[in-house]
Amino acid sequence: MLTREEVSFLQSQGLSSTDVFDTKGRSPRVVRDEARAAGKRILLGVPCQAAGHRLRTRAGHCVQCDPSKIAYQQRTEVPxxxxxxxxxxxxxxxxxxxxxxxxxxxxxxxxxxxxxxxxxxxxxxxxxxxxxxxxxxxxxxxxxxxxxxxxxxxxxxxxxxxxxxxxxxxxxxxxxxxxxxxxxxxxxxxxxxxxxxxxxxxxx
Ligand SMILES: [Zn+2]
Structure with missing residues (x-):
């Protein structure tokens, strides 16, 4: 379940809840391929240490601390x-x-x-x-x-x-x-x- 703050952050990045993969507490390393196979760009994971955010890239970076990580993830994926x-x-x-x-x-x-x-x-x-x-x-x-x-x-x-x-x-x-x-x-x-x-x- 996403908080209102998380939903509005996603909106600000042109994303929505359908782009989010719930890791259910598992590490990004374990769920990365599963999330990719499901076509999900953002992981809902354990809170980041800096500010307690939960949204991450598939590599595990907090996208709320640094939204540029989303664009970086996009660029590195070759269509x-x-x-x-x-x-x-x-x-x-x-x-x-x-x-x-x-x-x-x-x-x-x-x-x-x-x-x-x-x-x-x-x-x-x-x-x-x-x-x-x-x-x-x-x-x-x-x-x-x-x-x-x-x-x-x-x-x-x-x-x-x-x-x-x-x-x-x-x-x-x-x-x-x-x-x-x-x-x-x-x-x-x-x-x-x-x-x-x-x-x-x-x-x-
Ligand atoms: Zn953060």
Missing amino acids: GDVYLAVSSSLGWVKIGSTTNIAQRRYKINFDAYGGASDWKLVFFLRVSDHGRLELAAHAALSRFAVDAPYIKDGRKQVSRECFGCSDLLAVKTIIDCAGRGGHRVETDWRDQNHHWQGQRTKDR
Whole structure:
């Protein structure tokens, strides 16, 4: 439960109670990942020594003593893209995430997922927490998952990011997961030249 003073402090920073994660007395170090996964920027923790404030960054700094810590936390979080790639030859899609979408577009075929070299990056969504959105989309499509062998650094690996479902279902899933997970979407992009398919092109 937040005090009136805490609520008005949050408002002064453009935040609200929905941005707050209750640590229930646990240390920031223990709850940091959990708070991040929940999309919460501020921790409600034990009172600070200087003034008894309870609102902190995920690193544990008192934001009421020093509100600039909030902006610092924002700046150090690199936004990234959750992307969708398709291979027509396999009839598979791949959902991954990256902080360098230009390079990923260029390199997507070098790893030859599933032995294919016709991967095309056809959609991406830029969000503040790309890793969390990627995992949510993978989980939502798990019944379509396929094991895609690929070579990385000369060694054979298996990717669990490929799915035997349509590109449309994959895009819809990424967007749905972004909405349900409370992600702030910064931009998205669809390939104008991509012919969107409503059906699965190939069953396993
Ligand atoms: Zn303080």
